[in-house]
Amino acid sequence: MGNDRKYRMLFLNDEFRSMLRSGDPFDQLSAIEGRIFREVKGRKTLQFNLNGHSFFVKLHHGVGWREVFKNLFQLKMPILGAENEWQAIAKLKALGVDTMKSVAYGSRGWNPAKRQSFIVTEDLIETISLEDYCKSWKQSKPKFREKKQLIEKVAEISQLLHNGGVCHRDFYLCHFLLHQDKPNSDLDNTPKLSLIDLHRALIKRNLGQRWIVKDVAGLYFSAMDIGLTKADQLRFIRCYSKLDLRSALKDDGMFWTTVKNRAELMYKKLGSSN
Structure with missing residues (x-):
């Protein structure tokens, strides 16, 4: 050319x-x-x-x-x-x-x-953002297995991203697209999620904790109004940390407290993300 x-x-x-x-x-x-x-x-x-x-x-x-x-x-x-x-x-x-x-x-x-x-x-056709897919969960509870699979999948993606030296920088539910190749109310296997909007993504050999906190706090902020329980939050922590829950809270307690405080501050300043 x-x-x-x-x-x-x-x-x-x-x-x-x-x-x-x-x-x-x-x-x-x-x-x-x-x-x-x-x-x-x-x-x-x-x-x-x-x-x-x-x-x-x-x-x-x-x-x-x-x-x-x-x-x-x-x-x-x-x-x-x-x-x-x-x-x-x-x-x-x-x-x-x-x-x-x-x-x-x-x-x-x-x-x-x-x-x-x-x-x-x-174009990722036949997909829906997790923000749209989960927004009715507070009023209409999803099936336990479906919610569990989605939480574990988001945690897996988050862990792969951060361990691989990537900070998304706009890490919200709206940027996870759920593929709807089959009815989502009856997910038999691990759901497929695609992460989009990588315009601001940061790639580093060693990702500093402040960048990881930014991502995870943003994700938590975007999920605050979808009716997640304490057990759901703990499931995410366990899957993300790849540790048993006791060890995760003991070894990384300060990290998760910082994430929670930052997310709550975002919610106070910005209100609901939905």
Whole structure:
């Protein structure tokens, strides 16, 4: 493709290489028509259809020097575009965590403030967010086995993520998608959950505890109004810690107290996440 030299990185699967062969990939994707899901300064998320299949594209138009310097002054690495999500998807797959499937990615421009990039992922059809799926639990209790399986699966994903050096940074129930290939009221096997929205994910060799607290507290905050019992919370702790409950509370008691306090402070400041 003649435009390859403009790009710091360019990946297109066969379908998108064929679709975008006549021009610049970023420009063509910017002009595509579809349903806008989110649009903020410098970034747009759009759902569109191609050859009978649904996809999402995130277009990054450059964050500007003001955003770059603001993050640097706060001792944070600025997120310059789609590269962060591209890398996070690959990392989650390596860890064995179900997530989105990327089919196209490109980044052009060497000026970090003006860098343009895109990522295209397959639409995870026949899914529902855990936020939507669980919001009726407080009024209509789910089957014990179903709730137990979902708690254990979320704990497993959380543990894999953090042990693997990844902090999601927006770790809420709304970003867990439950695959509905079969009736969810009669889950016979371990449910399949995909973790999405990895735009801000942080990947480090050794993840500091403050990042883990941030994630787990955010998750707890988002689950505060779905009717979880004390036993449900303890089940999560046991599964996440991979220890018996007595050892988990003894060895990591301060950690779980910090998580609880932070989540309750979030709830006090922000109210219900549902």
